[in-house]
Amino acid sequence: MNSLSQIEILNLIMIGIIAIIGILSLIVVFIIIKMRLKEKQRIEENSSKIIGEKNNNQAKKTNLITRDGKEIDSIYKFMEFDSITDNMIIRKNREQFIMVIECKGINYDLLSNDEKSAVELGFISFLNTIRTPIQLYVQTRKLDMSNLLNSYSRRTDAMLEEVRKIDAQIQLAKQNGNDELVKKLSFDRKRKMNIVEYSESIEEYTNKINDSQYMLQQKTYIVVSYYASEIGETKKYSDIELNDLVFSELFTRTQTILNALTSSEITGKVLNSEELAELLYVAYNRESSDTYTLKNALDAQYDRLYSTAKDVLETRKQELRKQIETEAMKLATNSITKADEQLREERKQKAIEIKKKAESIMADYKDDLSKELYDKTIKQIREADINTSDIIDVKPRIRKITGVK
Numbered sequence: 565m566n567s568l569s570q571i572e573i574l575n576l577i578m579i580g581i582i583a584i585i586g587i588l589s590l591i592v593v594f595i596i597i598k599m600r601l602k603e604k605q606r607i608e609e610n611s612s613k614i615i616g617e618k619n620n621n622q623a624k625k626t627n628l629i630t631r632d633g634k635e636i637d638s639i640y641k642f643m644e645f646d647s648i649t650d651n652m653i654i655r656k657n658r659e660q661f662i663m664v665i666e667c668k669g670i671n672y673d674l675l676s677n678d679e680k681s682a683v684e685l686g687f688i689s690f691l692n693t694i695r696t697p698i699q700l701y702v703q704t705r706k707l708d709m710s711n712l713l714n715s716y717s718r719r720t721d722a723m724l725e726e727v728r729k730i731d732a733q734i735q736l737a738k739q740n741g742n743d744e745l746v747k748k749l750s751f752d753r754k755r756k757m758n759i760v761e762y763s764e765s766i767e768e769y770t771n772k773i774n775d776s777q778y779m780l781q782q783k784t785y786i787v788v789s790y791y792a793s794e795i796g797e798t799k800k801y802s803d804i805e806l807n808d809l810v811f812s813e814l815f816t817r818t819q820t821i822l823n824a825l826t827s828s829e830i831t832g833k834v835l836n837s838e839e840l841a842e843l844l845y846v847a848y849n850r851e852s853s854d855t856y857t858l859k860n861a862l863d864a865q866y867d868r869l870y871s872t873a874k875d876v877l878e879t880r881k882q883e884l885r886k887q888i889e890t891e892a893m894k895l896a897t898n899s900i901t902k903a904d905e906q907l908r909e910e911r912k913q914k915a916i917e918i919k920k921k922a923e924s925i926m927a928d929y930k931d932d933l934s935k936e937l938y939d940k941t942i943k944q945i946r947e948a949d950i951n952t953s954d955i956i957d958v959k960p961r962i963r964k965i966t967g968v969k
Contacts (some may be wrong), residue, residue, distance in 0.1 A: 648840050650811055658792060658806070663814040664701075664840060665786040665821060667832040686828030693824045696817055699787035705846055707779040709770055716767040723760045727753055785843070786821060786832070790814050812884060919945055 646654045653662040672680065730753045737745040773779055790813050792798045798806055818834050825832055835843065922945045930938055 645844065648837050648844075650807055651834060651836050651840065652807070652811065652814065653840055653844070658803070661790045661792070661810045661814060663788045663790075663818050664835045664843065665788065665818055665832045666835055666839070667784045667786060667825065667830050669784075669828075669830045683828050687830075689827050690821075690824040693820070697789065698821070699789075701785040701787055702782060703785065703843065703846060704780050704782050707774070707781045709774040713767060713770055713774060716763055716770065720760055720763045720767065723756055723763065727756050727760065730756065785835075788814060788817050788821065790817070815884065919948070 644655060646657065648654070651663060653664070654660070655662065670683075672683065675683065730749050734746055734749045734753070737749060790810050792806065792810070794813075795801075795806075795809060801809065815834075822832050822834075923942060926933075926938065926941055926945070933941070
C-alpha cells in the first residue's frame with residue numbers, strides 16, 4: 565500500500581509538473597505574440613504619423629487656416645495656371661478662364677466733399693451693377709523708370725549728334741569767311757547745348773530715383789472669371805472654338821465693368837497677353853522681378869510664358885462688332901420679310917372681306933338693277949385689285965345710280 569501510494573504520488577507530481585510547464589509555455593507564447601503585435605502596431609502608428617505629417621506639410625503649402633478654423637485657398641493655389649492665350653489666363657485644365665482689368669483712379673484726397681460723395685455714390689452704383697463674381701488684386705512693384713531713362717538717353721544722343729553736325733558747319737563757314745552764318749550757327753549750337761545739359765541733369769536725377777528701393781507703385785486689378793461649365797457641354801467644341809466663345813463672354817463682362825467704373829471716376833483697360841505674363845511673373849518672383857524683369861527672361865530664351873497674336877484684343881473687338889452688325893442686319897431683314905408677308909396676308913384677307921361686303925351690298929340693290937348691270941358689277945367686284953387705303957363709301961353712288969334713297 566505504501567509503495568503504491570508513493571507511485572501515485574510521483575505520477576501526480578509528474579502530471580502537475582507537465583501541466584505547469586504547459587501553462588508556462590502557453591504564457592510565454594502569448595507574451596511573445598502580444599509583444600509582436602504591439603511592435604507591429606507601433607510601427608504602423610509611426611508610419612501613419614510620418615505620412616500624416618507629410619500630408620499636413622503639403623496641405624500647408626496649398627491651404628491656410630484662419631483663426632476661426634476655416635480653411636482658405638493659398639495664393640499659390642490661386643496663381644496656378646495652364647497657359648496665357650488671347651489675353652486670357654487659362655487654369656484648371658481649361659476649366660477656368662480669366663481676364664484682368666487694370667484700374668486707374670484719381671487722387672481721392674484732393675477732391676472736395678461733394679466730389680468725394682459723388683465718387684462714393686458712383687462706386688456704390690458700380691457694386692450694384694455687378695452680376696458675376698469678381699476679385700480685387702493689388703500688386704506693389706518697385707517703380708521702374710528704365711524705359712524713361714532710355715528715352716532721355718536716346719534724345720540726348722540725338723541732340724549731341726546735331727551739335728556735332730553744327731560744329732562741322734561752323735568750321736566750313738569759317739573757312740569760307742561767312743561770319744554771319746558762323747554767328748547764326750553758334751547761337752543755334754549754344755541753344756542745343758543748353759537742351760543737352762538740361763536733359764543730362766534730368767537723366768541723372770531720374771536715375772537716382774530709379775535706383776531708390778523706396779520708390780514703389782501700387783496697381784489695382786479686377787479679376788474676371790468665366791468657367792467652361794457655364795457653357796454646358798464643352799466636348800463638342802474644339803479648343804479654338806471654346807476660346808472664341810469664352811473670349812466673347814469675358815469681353816462682354818469686362819466691358820460692362822469698365823462702363824460701370826466710369827461713374828466713380830475710374831478708368832481701366834483689359835491686360836493683353838504680355839501684360840498678363842508680367843503680372844504673373846512679378847507675383848511669382850517678388851525678390852528678383854526688380855532686377856531681372858520679364859523682358860530679360862524672354863530675351864534669355866526661357867520657355868515661352870504666353871502666346872498671342874498681333875493686336876488680338878482689337879481684332880476680336882472688330883470681329884464681335886462685325887458679328888453683331890451681321891446678326892442685326894439679318895434680324896432686320898428677316899423681320900421686314902415677315903412683316904411684309906404678314907401685311908400682305910392681312911391685305912388679302914381684308915380684300916376678301918371687302919369683296920364679300922360689296923357683293924352683299926349689291927345683293928340689297930339687285931332688284932333695282934338690270935340683270936346685265938348686276939352681273940357685270942359682281943364681276944368687277946370679284947376681279948377688282950383692291951387697295952384698302954383708297955376705300956370710299958360707295959353707297960351714296962349706288963343710290964344715285966338706282967335712284968333709291
